[in-house]
Amino acid sequence: MTAEAIASARRILAIVLRHFYLYRSSWPRVVELVYWPTMQMALWGFITLFLITKSSWIAQAAGVLLSAVLLWDVLFRGQLGLSLSFLEEMWSRNLGHLFVSPLRPAEFVAALVLASLIRTVIGVGGASILAYAMFDYSILSLGLPLIAFFLNLIVFGWSIGLMVSGLILRHGQGAESLAWAAIFLIQPVSGVYYPIDVLPEVLQAVSKGLPSSYVFEGMRAVVIDGVFRSDFLAYAAGLNLVYLAIGAASFVAHLRLARNRGLILQIGE
Amino acid sequence: MLEAAISVEALVKRYGDVVAVDSVSFDVPRGTTLGLLGGNGAGKTTTISILLGLLLPTSGRVTVLGEDILAHRFRVLGRMNFSSPYVELPHRLTVRENLTVFGHLYGLPKLSARIEKLAADLDLLPFLDRATGKLSAGQKTRVALAKALINEPEVLLLDEPTASLDPDTADTARRYLTDYRDRTGATILLASHNMPEVERVCDDVVMMRAGRIVDRGPPRVLIERYGRETLEDVFLDIARDRRREAAIP
Numbered sequence: 475m476t477a478e479a480i481a482s483a484r485r486i487l488a489i490v491l492r493h494f495y496l497y498r499s500s501w502p503r504v505v506e507l508v509y510w511p512t513m514q515m516a517l518w519g520f521i522t523l524f525l526i527t528k529s530s531w532i533a534q535a536a537g538v539l540l541s542a543v544l545l546w547d548v549l550f551r552g553q554l555g556l557s558l559s560f561l562e563e564m565w566s567r568n569l570g571h572l573f574v575s576p577l578r579p580a581e582f583v584a585a586l587v588l589a590s591l592i593r594t595v596i597g598v599g600g601a602s603i604l605a606y607a608m609f610d611y612s613i614l615s616l617g618l619p620l621i622a623f624f625l626n627l628i629v630f631g632w633s634i635g636l637m638v639s640g641l642i643l644r645h646g647q648g649a650e651s652l653a654w655a656a657i658f659l660i661q662p663v664s665g666v667y668y669p670i671d672v673l674p675e676v677l678q679a680v681s682k683g684l685p686s687s688y689v690f691e692g693m694r695a696v697v698i699d700g701v702f703r704s705d706f707l708a709y710a711a712g713l714n715l716v717y718l719a720i721g722a723a724s725f726v727a728h729l730r731l732a733r734n735r736g737l738i739l740q741i742g743e
Numbered sequence: 744m745l746e747a748a749i750s751v752e753a754l755v756k757r758y759g760d761v762v763a764v765d766s767v768s769f770d771v772p773r774g775t776t777l778g779l780l781g782g783n784g785a786g787k788t789t790t791i792s793i794l795l796g797l798l799l800p801t802s803g804r805v806t807v808l809g810e811d812i813l814a815h816r817f818r819v820l821g822r823m824n825f826s827s828p829y830v831e832l833p834h835r836l837t838v839r840e841n842l843t844v845f846g847h848l849y850g851l852p853k854l855s856a857r858i859e860k861l862a863a864d865l866d867l868l869p870f871l872d873r874a875t876g877k878l879s880a881g882q883k884t885r886v887a888l889a890k891a892l893i894n895e896p897e898v899l900l901l902d903e904p905t906a907s908l909d910p911d912t913a914d915t916a917r918r919y920l921t922d923y924r925d926r927t928g929a930t931i932l933l934a935s936h937n938m939p940e941v942e943r944v945c946d947d948v949v950m951m952r953a954g955r956i957v958d959r960g961p962p963r964v965l966i967e968r969y970g971r972e973t974l975e976d977v978f979l980d981i982a983r984d985r986r987r988e989a990a991i992p
Contacts (some may be wrong), residue, residue, distance in 0.1 A: 481850045484850060488847035489826040492840075495833075495835075495837075496833065496836065499874070500835055564833060565827075566834060567830055567876075568830070568833050571830050571832065571845070575820060575848040576820045576848060577848050609816045670748075694898065704814070728801075734799045736792060738792075739788070739829045
């Protein structure tokens with residue numbers, strides 16, 4: 475490892491350390507990490523218990539809704555974790571200090587990604603443990619495909635998180651609600667809780683352009699049919715490369731725009 | 744002639760029809776302190792932001808420590824630092840945590856010792872483990888100075904560095920900055936409205952109004968040139984466009 479690579483890693487970890495310090499000093503933030511995933515999991519767990527007696531589709535694959543809600547949270551928490559880590563820097567008016575330090579934009583993004591990964595693992599991990607305790611359901615029952623599902627969803631979440639963070643950088647804190655709202659634009663067409671063939675044809679076409687659709691279809695194939703669809707995985711991974719490139723380019727473009735318009739020092743409402 | 748640590752050539756920044764900085768050129772020799780003076784909207788913060796790479800100019804060239812800041816800012820950012828009232832440190836983090844994070848960003852060795860030394864110098868030891876947001880305005884200003892000095896920068900850009908400090912603490916901070924410059928050979932660019940401060944610490948002063956440099960010189964020379972008693976009177980003459988014929992360079 476070269477000296478520059480070590481210095482780069484140290485800068486990335488410095489930002490992660492900054493978020494660790496923040497969470498260490500703020501128990502509401504720690505509670506929030508697991509609160510929503512747990513509430514969602516509990517809600518869908520009880521819905522599953524009810525539907526098992528009413529629906530043969532649910533009865534033959536009781537874990538399908540719980541798997542869906544936990545995997546959806548990987549996507550949602552991945553995006554939110556990145557956008558919120560960025561927002562924390564805006565709220566504290568610290569971006570100016572960071573951008574005049576030797577921290578490169580790519581290192582800043584890497585730190586946001588790492589912080590998001592840690593937040594997602596804690597949030598979804600906590601909910602998964604409770605799902606086992608409350609409903610005797612283990613997300614690990616998905617087997618090795620779970621790794622592929624997790625990676626594809628969190629990478630897609632990061633791509634959206636980068637786009638959202640760029641828009642917040644461009645439009646200020648007035649646009650911060652995008653951090654929570656933007657992801658729900660894709661939820662109906664991702665087939666999280668239902669197969670995408672129930673969608674109107676035009677929305678099915680949209681759905682086919684999203685990595686998340688292939689992951690949730692793939693998840694149902696594993697849970698219901700016991701089959702791992704590697705073709706779905708390949709589509710999802712390919713699309714993720716495209717979305718990640720768009721997300722990174724969008725963030726860099728907005729950062730340049732912010733530097734051009736003097737937004738970094740004025741960032742606020 | 745001393746080598747320039749900062750060199751600004753024909754710098755222009757426009758926002759649409761508004762010209763924030765208009766053909767500004769100046770050099771700051773190594774080891775000296777330059778004061779950037781002007782009223783609100785004169786272009787001081789815009790100039791400093793461009794020097795730091797936070798803002799892209801419309802045209803012009805900026806060189807810091809021999810590097811073109813627009814093309815290669817990461818080659819020199821580690822040797823620079825700044826403090827500004829427009830930028831804050833995370834409030835929930837303690838002073839020590841904030842300085843630790845920035846120490847790592849600047850890749851400093853023996854970080855704990857460096858933080859203790861800075862805290863002792865700037866009278867921050869009693870507050871090191873207190874949340875930064877819970878400090879008084881004056882204490883926060885000293886923490887901002889500590890952050891600006893954490894990497895022992897060769898070029899230090901300070902925007903209102905003693906704002907919110909009581910006269911005693913401000914005097915100590917000014918003395919510290921002057922000693923720091925003399926000890927390390929650092930170059931300081933200081934934007935301030937505090938005229939006595941500028942008179943005391945700056946070797947040279949650039950007066951700005953409406954984005955342009957309207958005069959330049961050592962504080963004593965400017966005072967004599969305008970036939971005034973203090974730099975504040977000179978500042979008021981320039982801000983109110985009451986320059987005397989003889990004073991126009």
